[in-house]
Every structure is written in C-alpha cells, then in structure tokens.
Amino acid sequence: MPFFVPFRTKYFLGDLIYGIEKQRIRYIDTVNAFRDAQPYFGENAWPPVFIDDYLVSSEEECMRGFIKRESVNNQDNSEMTNTRMSCFRSRLKYFDAHHDKFPKYTKDFSNHLRHDKKYHSVLEGNHGLDTLNVGRKCKGALSWVSKSKSQLVRDIHVHFILDDINMQWVADKHEEFEKKSITGKELRWLFRHRNHPKVSQKVQFWRNGQPVSPPWNGEAGHIWDNYERKLMEKGGAGEEERYDGLSRLFKILCCGV
Numbered sequence: 001m002p003f004f005v006p007f008r009t010k011y012f013l014g015d016l017i018y019g020i021e022k023q024r025i026r027y028i029d030t031v032n033a034f035r036d037a038q039p040y041f042g043e044n045a046w047p048p049v050f051i052d053d054y055l056v057s058s059e060e061e062c063m064r065g066f067i068k069r070e071s072v073n074n075q076d077n078s079e080m081t082n083t084r085m086s087c088f089r090s091r092l093k094y095f096d097a098h099h100d101k102f103p104k105y106t107k108d109f110s111n112h113l114r115h116d117k118k119y120h121s122v123l124e125g126n127h128g129l130d131t132l133n134v135g136r137k138c139k140g141a142l143s144w145v146s147k148s149k150s151q152l153v154r155d156i157h158v159h160f161i162l163d164d165i166n167m168q169w170v171a172d173k174h175e176e177f178e179k180k181s182i183t184g185k186e187l188r189w190l191f192r193h194r195n196h197p198k199v200s201q202k203v204q205f206w207r208n209g210q211p212v213s214p215p216w217n218g219e220a221g222h223i224w225d226n227y228e229r230k231l232m233e234k235g236g237a238g239e240e241e242r243y244d245g246l247s248r249l250f251k252i253l254c255c256g257v
Contacts (some may be wrong), residue, residue: 001191002193002200002201002203002204002205002211003200003203003213003214004200004213007068007204007211007212008157008184008204008211009033009160009211010033010034010036011036011037011049011123011159012036013040013047014047014155014156015037015047015049015144015156015157015158015159016048016050016051016141016145016156016159017037017049017050017159017161018142018155018158018159018160018161018186019053019160019161019162019163019165019181019227020072020163020164020165020181020183022108022164023161023163023164024050024161025041026163027161027206027209028041028042028049030142030207030209031036031209033143033209033211034159037049039109043197044094044097046098046101047101048094048157051138052091053091053094053095054102054105054106054109054141055091055095055102055125056106056109056110056111056113056122056123056137057106057123058123058133058209059123059129059137060095061093062091062172063088063092063129064092066072066084066085066088066129067089069094070084071085072230077197078233083123084127086196090141092217105152107140107217108144108148108150108152108153109140109141110123111143112143112148112150113137114138114141114158114221116140116143117251118136119136119139119140119143121133122136122137122140127202131182135182135186138182138185138186139185139186140200141187141206142158142186142190142193142203143158143189143193143236144205145158145202145241146158146193146196146198146199146201146202147193155215155223156202157202158202158203158204160187160190160203160204160205160206161205161206161207162205162206162207162210162212162215163206163207165183166185166213167187167220167223168185168223169184170183170187170188170227171188171223171227172227173188186207187215188227188229190203190214191214191216191227192231193222194214223233223246
C-alpha cells in the first residue's frame with residue numbers, strides 16, 4: 001500500500017523512477033534501496049528505469065529527424081545543438097539495442113495513450129519533443145502503469161522522489177519551476193487521481209532516502225488547498241473526485257459509515 005504503511009521499501013526490477021533527474025540519478029547511485037536499479041541505468045540493460053526510455057513513435061521520429069537535419073545544418077557547431085544530438089543518439093542507441101523487447105511495451109503504452117481524450121495528442125504530428133507532449137507522455141505513463149488493466153504493467157510500480165522539489169511551487173504552478181521541469185505536472189496528476197485505489201497502490205514517494213507518505217498528507221498538506229479549490233472552481237469534480245464521492249456514497253448506502 002505505497003500511499004500508506006506498509007510502504008514499498010525498495011526498487012524492484014521493472015519499476016519506474018520519477019522525480020527531478022539529478023535526484024533520480026543520486027538515488028540510483030547512493031541509496032541502498034535503489035541499488036538493484038544500477039545495472040539497468042549505468043550499463044543500459046533492460047528494462048528501463050526511467051519512462052524517458054519508453055519512446056513512442058512521435059519521439060523516435062523527431063529524434064531521428066533532428067539528428068539527420070542538424071548533422072547537415074549545424075555549421076556553427078552550436079553547443080546546445082551538439083548536446084541535444086548527443087542525448088538523442090544515446091537514447092536511440094538504447095532503444096535500438098533492445099528492439100526485440102520494446103515493441104510490445106511501446107505498443108501497449110501507445111494504445112493506452114491513443115484511447116485517452118487528452119494524451120492521444122502525444123502520438124500525433126511532429127511535436128513529440130515539445131514540453132506539452134513530453135509532460136502528457138509522462139502523465140499518460142502514470143495512468144498506464146497505475147490504471148491500465150494490461151498484464152505487462154501489473155507488477156510495475158512508480159517510485160517518486162520528492163527531494164529538491166519546492167512543493168509550494170508545484171501546487172501554485174510557479175512559472176520558474178514549470179519552465180525547468182515537468183515534475184510538477186506529474187505530481188499534480190497524482191494529486192488529482194489520489195483517491196483512485198489503483199493509483200494509491202502503485203506509487204511510492206521517497207524523501208531523504210526513505211519511503212514516505214504523499215506530499216499532500218501531513219503537516220504540509222495545506223499547501224495543496226488552493227490548488228484543490230481552483231480545480232473545483234474550474235470544472236467541478238473531476239474523475240478522481242467523482243470516483244471518491246461515489247466510493248463514499250457506496251460505503252454509506254451499504255455499510256452505514
């Protein structure tokens with residue numbers, strides 16, 4: 001029961017690690033509970049530890065197109081362009097090295113995205129690498145792992161590292177943080193779906209090297225009050241609030257609580 005005790009106290013093969021990149025890498029390198037992830041990160045073995053490596057078709061096409069185009073056009077040897085090319089080559093090398101394993105996962109993941117009224121856009125057009133679609137892909141992956149009925153993800157859990165995250169900025173959608181990271185988008189997705197039992201069972205939060213409760217629980221939970229109020233004002237109860245409301249109604253009608 002990762003949102004509650006007993007926590008999931010270590011990384012298991014196939015799990016995905018979320019959070020700010022620097023902290024994800026630090027946990028893999030230094031936190032004992034994540035040592036089993038080391039061979040699958042440092043040596044690029046299968047399966048991936050980050051959702052980044054589950055490339056959907058639009059991302060793959062954008063990366064290959066960028067490398068091909070800039071190999072010709074980058075006459076001024078731009079440092080930024082070279083950095084992106086190096087990153088894309090590394091990710092494609094990993095993707096190609098496991099071409100016998102990726103297809104069934106990426107097909108399953110893509111099918112999940114395709115049937116989502118918002119996240120289907122990740123698979124469309126040539127915008128696979130823009131911030132909006134990368135954010136939607138990562139949120140869609142949370143949905144895939146936690147809410148999908150697919151047998152492929154049945155045993156996959158998410159470890160969300162909270163270190164170095166300014167939670168007030170996340171809840172307030174602070175412009176400076178939003179520009180640098182999509183982590184806030186992922187956390188807000190989890191907050192909106194926090195009452196879905198499959199989500200609460202599949203996501204384990206971490207801070208200071210230890211498994212912890214969600215950031216909206218406990219003394220700092222009030223940080224999320226304003227965000228929750230805005231959600232209700234914007235569109236009334238979303239899917240997760242409706243789910244929670246129906247769940248409470250069911251308990252009242254059937255259990256008298």
